[in-house]
Amino acid sequence: MVVFDRADDTLRHLARYWGTFRQMGDPKRSPAIAALEAVLYEGRAARIHVIYDGPTTVGGRLIPGAREQFSTGILARASAGTWQRLAPKADPAPKSSPLPGRVHVVQDGDTHPAQAVLMTDAEVADWLTATAAGET
Structure with missing residues (x-):
């Protein structure tokens, strides 16, 4: 990766x-x-x-x-121009959300809203360490 x-x-x-x-x-x-x-x-x-x-x-x-x-694009708060440039097959551009972490996933010309996980660098490091250790 x-x-x-x-x-x-x-x-x-x-x-x-x-x-x-x-x-x-x-x-x-x-x-x-x-x-x-x-x-x-x-x-x-x-x-x-x-x-x-x-x-x-x-x-x-x-x-x-x-x-x-x-193969997959993830756009958040993208203007119509940015959307047209980065995801021209998935037209028209959806309305952006004021909620933190709300994104649009674009794949194969199809788009759907999703929620991104919001974590600090320390939280990510803790999560990765726990995952590598087999903890959940």
């Missing part, structure tokens, strides 16, 4: 870093961003699950087909 949190910031920093340190003859695109795209394309075949938190096209840094590699 690959978890990529705050992808928008990370991609921006990777592109900036590569632009600063790129040498003559090096590819224009950051090798780190190209590697992420390779994981996205090969992930399903290699049974790698990717959890990606952020836009899939930040300033055009990921190639357009990268978004298509995600």
